[in-house]
Amino acid sequence: MSRVSTSELVDPHDAEAFDAWYDVHRAATDDGREFAVTWAREEMRAGLLTESAYFGKEIWAVRDEAGAIAGTLYLDFPLKDNTSVIQAGIGVRADVRRRGYGTQLARTVAERAAELGRTVVQGQLDVPIDGGPTPAQAFAAANGLTVANVEVHRILELPLAEEFLSGLAEKAAEHHQGYRLISWQDRCPDEYVDAYAAMQATFELEAPMGDLEVEAAVYDAARVRAGEEQRVAQGRNGWITVAQAPDGTMAGYTELYVGVHDPLNAYQWGTLVAPAHRGHRLGLALKVRNHLELQRSHSERRIAHTWNAEQNTAMNAVNAVLGFRPVELAQELQRRI
Numbered sequence: 001m002s003r004v005s006t007s008e009l010v011d012p013h014d015a016e017a018f019d020a021w022y023d024v025h026r027a028a029t030d031d032g033r034e035f036a037v038t039w040a041r042e043e044m045r046a047g048l049l050t051e052s053a054y055f056g057k058e059i060w061a062v063r064d065e066a067g068a069i070a071g072t073l074y075l076d077f078p079l080k081d082n083t084s085v086i087q088a089g090i091g092v093r094a095d096v097r098r099r100g101y102g103t104q105l106a107r108t109v110a111e112r113a114a115e116l117g118r119t120v121v122q123g124q125l126d127v128p129i130d131g132g133p134t135p136a137q138a139f140a141a142a143n144g145l146t147v148a149n150v151e152v153h154r155i156l157e158l159p160l161a162e163e164f165l166s167g168l169a170e171k172a173a174e175h176h177q178g179y180r181l182i183s184w185q186d187r188c189p190d191e192y193v194d195a196y197a198a199m200q201a202t203f204e205l206e207a208p209m210g211d212l213e214v215e216a217a218v219y220d221a222a223r224v225r226a227g228e229e230q231r232v233a234q235g236r237n238g239w240i241t242v243a244q245a246p247d248g249t250m251a252g253y254t255e256l257y258v259g260v261h262d263p264l265n266a267y268q269w270g271t272l273v274a275p276a277h278r279g280h281r282l283g284l285a286l287k288v289r290n291h292l293e294l295q296r297s298h299s300e301r302r303i304a305h306t307w308n309a310e311q312n313t314a315m316n317a318v319n320a321v322l323g324f325r326p327v328e329l330a331q332e333l334q335r336r337i
Ligand SMILES: CC(C)(COP(=O)(O)OP(=O)(O)OC[C@H]1O[C@@H](n2cnc3c(N)ncnc32)[C@H](O)[C@@H]1OP(=O)(O)O)[C@@H](O)C(=O)NCCC(=O)NCCS
Pocket: 028, 029, 031, 071, 088, 089, 090, 091, 092, 093, 096, 097, 098, 099, 100, 101, 102, 103, 104, 123, 124, 125, 126, 134, 135, 136, 137, 138, 139, 140, 142
């Protein structure tokens, strides 16, 4: 173990260095998982190269004795809110596990956390639906991380039958007469951007997060636009549907993303109905409309993915109606330092 080299910061502008890092990161992250959905190479590269006022991002590597990358570390840390938190993901090549490379990278996490003044380390473990055990769970426990929240990763094969979706929409509509559903692609119309940002700001507090330390995000129109620009750089397209209450207030939203670098998958991002507007089947109506919008232009998409806390009964019920089925668990880990 004493021969494990020190960690090195990898420059994502150096295409060769990034590619070597990504190869190991991807293989370690996908290892043994049927429905792994690791960011595609070009999405990851663009994500690292796009300057962000909201997140700091770093990638690190540790090398084996022959000089090849043995393990990878991805770090990001919010800059405008949640400034006590640093997020970390570690992956080690399958053929060199249990030799201390993971531990060396965990040391780098602790060092960077101290340098950046962060006191909470968070990470995510993808484990089989039966709960494991996996090597990574043992590794996390050895590093003092505990499970603060558990999300279920569910999938849904697309496209859905159009009559099925319109039938659901019709039934749900009886419960929210006077509300309007508005959809757009990629860029939020200027007239809705402030209200959309304000809703996104509350998402982290409204979605169940278990014991994870999370504070409301600082979200404004500029942040919405920055996210949209980053997604353009990453080759991602978004479908967003919002609900507008009879008095014109934004009552809820849902988002689906697809990427040119990841053509088999579609990703469900946030869905939120504001507390004052719950109980009108808006959650279901938003998702149904958004799926219709997506599949009208992307009938080739095969699998939609979503992650929700086990205790999120309302969202899980909506997903069950749509036909989502569970495939793995995402354990959200945390350690206070
Ligand atoms: C988790 C992972 C990064 C560990 O890397 P590693 O280099 O093998 O870890 P280390 O050799 O530093 O192990 C440190 C300690 O973790 C525990 N540990 C690691 N793997 C273990 C296993 N298979 N069984 C039991 N304990 C294990 C042990 O306590 C070990 O110390 P020891 O070898 O002295 O007993 C690696 O298994 C991996 O890449 N898994 C897939 C990707 C992943 O899930 N990453 C986690 C997301 S953050």
